[in-house]
Amino acid sequence: MASVNEKENNKEEYSFIYGDEAVSYSVIRKNVIRKIVTQKNNSENAKRKISIKVHPSCEVVISAPDDAERSDIHDAVMKRASWIYDALKEFRTHLEYVETKQYVSGEMQFYLGRRYVLKVVEDNSALPSVKMSRGKLLVTLTRFNDDKQALTKALVSGWYGVKAERIFHERLAELLPQATWVDGIPSFRVMPMQKQWGSCSAKGNLMLNPHLIKAPKECIDYVILHELSHIAEHNHSERFWRLLTSVMPNWKEVKSKLDGMAELYLNE
Structure with missing residues (x-):
């Protein structure tokens, strides 16, 4: 499973392999209000606050707390890998049809x-x-x-x-x-x-x-x-x-x- 890590300010770039395709995604870290909790509970809270969005532009963006472990983010992504791939496939199909209209039969x-x-x-x-x-x-x-x-x-x-x-x-x-x-x-x-x-x-x-x-x-x-x-x-x-x-x-x-x-x- 290949992974590419490229940090830029508060944005991180990674990728994962699904089938024979490398799917890129961005991770945006968010500041969170911290309370005194056990290490185990802190990890569980971080996992719950990881969200995944696939945009019509085919950009995959992960929002995660700034203290979320890289492994937790990776696990969250892989659990929804099939959903991410299907969403990308649908949006790519849409983009293929976005061509200037010719106003001819068949369009x-x-x-x-x-x-x-x-x-x-x-x-x-x-x-x-x-x-x-x-x-x-x-x-x-x-x-x-x-x-x-x-x-x-x-x-x-x-x-x-x-x-x-x-x-x-x-x-x-x-x-x-x-x-x-x-x-x-x-x-x-x-x-x-x-x-x-x-x-x-x-x-x-x-x-x-x-x-x-x-x-x-x-x-x-x-x-x-x-x-x-x-x-x-x-x-x-x-x-x-x-x-x-x-x-x-x-x-x-x-x-x-x-x-x-x-x-x-x-x-x-």
């Missing part, structure tokens, strides 16, 4: 968390349109020309925008009664954003990213409730997280799901 599109195969057809007797049909996102053009890709992209983007306006309005209306701290009905508009799913202005006006319509409804609900919580707390204070948790107890799980698919949903 994958998303809507409310489901995958649809794009099909572009020509029909001189029909109006340009986009509709879902039997697992496909069917785009009809009146004629094929040099601007086929641009026309298809414009039609698909417009279709997403219309769907986003309608679904976001429906979800906001349904979720608003839960946000008892909000007075009246906040206004919202759909606006493309590169790095945000939504935002809330100082006046309580919401902006939502149309790409969010590609995600499951629970992810849409999370973003809306997140922004509604900002009406009461404009920063991420403890009260903010308490408000969000009160209306969506599983928000961490939902956020993780959305983050894991972000590159695919935002890709256009």
Whole structure:
């Protein structure tokens, strides 16, 4: 079992062998408040406080107390080696699909968390349109020309925008009664954003990213409730997280799901 140790400030770099692959991971040490305990109990506490995260970027990060033994960290990693490898495999699969869209038949599109195969057809007797049909996102053009890709992209983007306006309005209306701290009905508009799913202005006006319509409804609900919580707390204070948790107890799980698919949903 090979291991590479490379320290840099508070960050350590290691690797372990799984099958025929060397998997690299980082260890970040955290300062902890120490109490007077026996050596055995201290070791057990350190083990319990070791956490493992696999990020969509395929970075494996281990958080551990600054007094955790290297052997304890290694044991924790090896116990979850299979899970780490499977998570990396899934994220790598996602990254393989993150290529610039060509808007041609056969490409994958998303809507409310489901995958649809794009099909572009020509029909001189029909109006340009986009509709879902039997697992496909069917785009009809009146004629094929040099601007086929641009026309298809414009039609698909417009279709997403219309769907986003309608679904976001429906979800906001349904979720608003839960946000008892909000007075009246906040206004919202759909606006493309590169790095945000939504935002809330100082006046309580919401902006939502149309790409969010590609995600499951629970992810849409999370973003809306997140922004509604900002009406009461404009920063991420403890009260903010308490408000969000009160209306969506599983928000961490939902956020993780959305983050894991972000590159695919935002890709256009």
